[in-house]
Amino acid sequence: xxxxxxxxxxxxxxxxxxxxxxxxxxxxxxxxxxxxxxxxxxxxxxxxxxxxxxxxxxxxxxxxxxxxxxxxxxxxxxxxxxxxxxxxxxxxxxxxxxxxxxxxxxxxxxx
Amino acid sequence: xxxxxxxxxxxxxxxxxxxxxxxxxxxxxxxxxxxxxxxxxxxxxxxxxxxxxxxxxxxxxxxxxxxxxxxxxxxxxxxxxxxxxxxxxxxxxxxxxxxxxxxxxxxxxxxxxxx
Numbered sequence: 109x110x111x112x113x114x115x116x117x118x119x120x121x122x123x124x125x126x127x128x129x130x131x132x133x134x135x136x137x138x139x140x141x142x143x144x145x146x147x148x149x150x151x152x153x154x155x156x157x158x159x160x161x162x163x164x165x166x167x168x169x170x171x172x173x174x175x176x177x178x179x180x181x182x183x184x185x186x187x188x189x190x191x192x193x194x195x196x197x198x199x200x201x202x203x204x205x206x207x208x209x210x211x212x213x214x215x216x217x218x219x
Numbered sequence: 220x221x222x223x224x225x226x227x228x229x230x231x232x233x234x235x236x237x238x239x240x241x242x243x244x245x246x247x248x249x250x251x252x253x254x255x256x257x258x259x260x261x262x263x264x265x266x267x268x269x270x271x272x273x274x275x276x277x278x279x280x281x282x283x284x285x286x287x288x289x290x291x292x293x294x295x296x297x298x299x300x301x302x303x304x305x306x307x308x309x310x311x312x313x314x315x316x317x318x319x320x321x322x323x324x325x326x327x328x329x330x331x332x333x334x
Contacts, residue, residue: 149327156320
């Protein structure tokens, strides 16, 4: 069974601080996706990483896929209150017909 | 272009009652999914439909049934609701022909409470 773990589970920081959240698995994934979910809404896709070692940037967010394609990190620079939400990583199943979600990191950015 | 829509947004049931959650997408996607989200558990796949006319069990299918009515619509039915089915239910769609990766588009969710 493929499992994804995320750490930390909860994170509360001041506006302007930097942070990194992690997504880890013992399984290799063909791709890994990051989603953000705001309270009362469905998750929204932020990025997909595909190649081992790949780095993608989305404004102040930097996503990295591990060399072995088993783990990923999300780094946020100068966090803003608008970054508050649940960050979910999801690994694409080898059969490509479904993805497996991690439990999420709940981020709160305090003004 | 509404994306993925779900009805109802909220529902309260008594133990043993039945109900159907509706989902529709207007993106012409082939694949559709039903997830439940519980605190600390992430999103767990209940059932999915890789294409019109096919359905498959996910991680937590017990107590649920699904129908892929056509390419647009995918419904989830609880035949005899139990308190353990209290959760937030999300429908999602994706299309591997449109994207090389199984990138999911989610609806706004249905918040279900079973008393």
